[in-house]
Amino acid sequence: MTSSAWLKWLLLAVGLAVLAAMPWLVGEYPLNLIITMIIYSLFALSYNVLFGQAGLLSFGHAAYFGLGAYTSVLLFKDLGFSLLPGILGAGLAGGILGVLLGLFVVRLGGTYFALLTLAFNALIYAGAEKWRGLTGGEDGVAAMRPDLHIPFYGDVGMFSTVHWYYFVLIVVLLSTWFCWHFTRTPLGRLNECLRENEDRARFIGYNVYMSKVAVNVISAFFAGLAGGMAGAFQEFVTVTFINLDKATDVLIMTFVGGSGTFWGPILGACFLTYLNQVLSDLTEHWTLIQGILFVLLVMYAPQGLSGLLISLKDRFWGARAGKLSPAAKGEG
Amino acid sequence: MDTLAALPVQALHGLVYGMLLFLVASGLTLIFGMMGVLNFAHGALYMLGAYFSFSILQWTGQFWLSLLVAPLLVALAGALIERFLLRKVHSYGHAHELLLTFGVAYIIEELVKIFWGNEPLRVVLPALLAGSIPLLGIEYPVYRLFILGVSIVVFIIMFFVLYKTRAGIIVRASVANKRMVDALGFNVPLVFLVLFGMGAWLAGLAGVIGGPYLITNPAMASTIIIDLFVVVVVGGLGSIQGALIASLLIGQLQSIGILVLPQFAIFFEFLLMALVLIFRPHGLMGESK
Numbered sequence: 001m002t003s004s005a006w007l008k009w010l011l012l013a014v015g016l017a018v019l020a021a022m023p024w025l026v027g028e029y030p031l032n033l034i035i036t037m038i039i040y041s042l043f044a045l046s047y048n049v050l051f052g053q054a055g056l057l058s059f060g061h062a063a064y065f066g067l068g069a070y071t072s073v074l075l076f077k078d079l080g081f082s083l084l085p086g087i088l089g090a091g092l093a094g095g096i097l098g099v100l101l102g103l104f105v106v107r108l109g110g111t112y113f114a115l116l117t118l119a120f121n122a123l124i125y126a127g128a129e130k131w132r133g134l135t136g137g138e139d140g141v142a143a144m145r146p147d148l149h150i151p152f153y154g155d156v157g158m159f160s161t162v163h164w165y166y167f168v169l170i171v172v173l174l175s176t177w178f179c180w181h182f183t184r185t186p187l188g189r190l191n192e193c194l195r196e197n198e199d200r201a202r203f204i205g206y207n208v209y210m211s212k213v214a215v216n217v218i219s220a221f222f223a224g225l226a227g228g229m230a231g232a233f234q235e236f237v238t239v240t241f242i243n244l245d246k247a248t249d250v251l252i253m254t255f256v257g258g259s260g261t262f263w264g265p266i267l268g269a270c271f272l273t274y275l276n277q278v279l280s281d282l283t284e285h286w287t288l289i290q291g292i293l294f295v296l297l298v299m300y301a302p303q304g305l306s307g308l309l310i311s312l313k314d315r316f317w318g319a320r321a322g323k324l325s326p327a328a329k330g331e332g
Numbered sequence: 333m334d335t336l337a338a339l340p341v342q343a344l345h346g347l348v349y350g351m352l353l354f355l356v357a358s359g360l361t362l363i364f365g366m367m368g369v370l371n372f373a374h375g376a377l378y379m380l381g382a383y384f385s386f387s388i389l390q391w392t393g394q395f396w397l398s399l400l401v402a403p404l405l406v407a408l409a410g411a412l413i414e415r416f417l418l419r420k421v422h423s424y425g426h427a428h429e430l431l432l433t434f435g436v437a438y439i440i441e442e443l444v445k446i447f448w449g450n451e452p453l454r455v456v457l458p459a460l461l462a463g464s465i466p467l468l469g470i471e472y473p474v475y476r477l478f479i480l481g482v483s484i485v486v487f488i489i490m491f492f493v494l495y496k497t498r499a500g501i502i503v504r505a506s507v508a509n510k511r512m513v514d515a516l517g518f519n520v521p522l523v524f525l526v527l528f529g530m531g532a533w534l535a536g537l538a539g540v541i542g543g544p545y546l547i548t549n550p551a552m553a554s555t556i557i558i559d560l561f562v563v564v565v566v567g568g569l570g571s572i573q574g575a576l577i578a579s580l581l582i583g584q585l586q587s588i589g590i591l592v593l594p595q596f597a598i599f600f601e602f603l604l605m606a607l608v609l610i611f612r613p614h615g616l617m618g619e620s621k
Contacts, residue, residue: 104609108614114430122558123602244554248438252438288442291435291438292439298435299432
């Protein structure tokens with residue numbers, strides 16, 4: 001194993017250990033913030049399946065997230081679902097909407113995708129606002145987070161923040177593993193090929209349209225899953241889960257973190273969620289700062305924070321390694 | 333019976349909004365046609381027009397002055413955005429330009445909230461425009477007719493410029509084939525700058541006259557951007573005739589929709605969009621490439 005691969009596994013192991021030990025490391029309030037970060041990491045990760053990997057710029061990802069949030073809360077409230085089925089139902093609802101909208105939005109090129117996702121998000125938003133009987137309109141809908149039912153074991157209460165933290169962590173880690181693995185599958189590879197050269201993929205004989213729909217469904221499923229957990233976390237869902245602001249938030253998180261790497265969106269989601277918490281206490285103009293940061297990155301560092309980190313690493317670590325190895329070869 | 337009687341009035345309402353929408357959409361679609369950029373900040377520029385006019389009105393009390401000056405200020409803002417922000421990312425491609433204009437829209441919206449607050453602002457109209465006159469059997473607000481008049485005048489001037497002047501020919505030629513125009517020796521970056529400024533001017537003008545009618549508030553930009561995008565999809569990206577037809581259609585769908593099915597009026601334009609996507613994916617007047 002090369003030293004850099006070894007380092008990667010070490011970092012991963014340390015990261016997982018810290019995540020597992022988190023409830024002992026921090027108090028109740030920071031733990032809630034960390035749960036928010038983890039949920040938004042999954043949202044950003046699902047967004048980047050479209051944006052970073054497929055090169056599709058969406059302004060409508062809140063449709064899936066919001067639908068997921070409504071689904072889980074309504075399943076808890078009206079149908080008495082336990083925790084896991086409710087959250088999975090949210091993912092499923094996102095995925096189904098991903099099929100329906102995907103058939104429309106991926107038909108035309110890049111700019112159209114941006115236009116159409118925004119318009120369809122507005123449509124879903126209007127639906128949520130008008131269907132008051134189901135969603136409560138602007139007033140929203142509330143439901144307590146139910147227990148997690150584990151077969152042959154019994155129920156685990158979710159009232160405790162620590163239990164809830166572990167549940168969210170496990171769901172998001174499994175989803176992250178799936179998303180990472182997805183980039184290695186043939187469809188995941190094709191996805192990146194579509195970003196680079198769609199015509200070539202078509203000439204080789206791939207069904208570009210259906211591949212894009214499939215990718216949209218995967219992305220929508222995880223956005224729905226994230227939304228389902230966000231709804232269960234707040235125990236209350238309103239139209240703010242599904243509006244345009246939510247859709248642009250995830251775009252900004254993903255871009256700021258960096259869409260070019262797998263972990264960039266996670267970094268962006270954690271960074272901005274944290275800054276949002278800290279800075280919104282200090283200044284009411286936090287969103288303006290966020291907007292300026294976004295524009296600066298668009299202009300000067302389009303690879304986002306992860307791109308900046310990688311170039312920093314290359315400058316200090318990579319350069320030294322680069323100087324050493326030829327010298328070592330020369331002596332050998 | 334009542335519904336039928338209200339039909340002509342609602343149709344006139346729809347025409348007013350449709351023409352206003354077209355003023356904004358025309359700039360958006362010309363910019364797209366020529367530069368390939370979907371200008372996300374177009375709605376924000378429209379909103380700036382309304383706010384600039386509000387402040388000018390507050391300082392001077394002159395509505396006509398604000399009608400003249402505010403759109404020019406918006407045009408200047410648009411030109412600055414093109415020259416100092418958009419041009420810098422041009423080489424990265426269209427997706428990047430779209431992201432940039434989105435970021436600019438985001439910043440403008442936040443600035444508007446900081447300078448003018450979150451509350452809707454009330455614009456006091458000059459006496460000449462504030463009243464109403466008998467029309468189609470009811471008392472119709474003069475201001476809406478004024479909006480209609482201004483947008484028709486601008487529309488006629490715009491078509492005259494586009495189709496009868498040398499500058500218009502260059503613009504239309506650039507939409508059709510940018511590289512050829514460049515090769516013929518025209519200064520394409522300058523054409524872009526002027527066009528972007530003109531588009532911003534149109535959006536600003538629509539904001540000035542639309543503000544008192546649609547209420548000047550910080551959500552103006554995101555409200556109109558949805559209608560704008562539907563117009564562009566229905567009409568066809570980059571087609572000015574398409575933008576006109578789609579704007580008028582959406583104006584009618586909204587106002588007649590409210591009359592027929594008030595609860596579902598908002599869904600009609602999306603239904604239209606979905607139908608266009610199924611049967612004419614590139615829009616009513618768009619060309620498939």
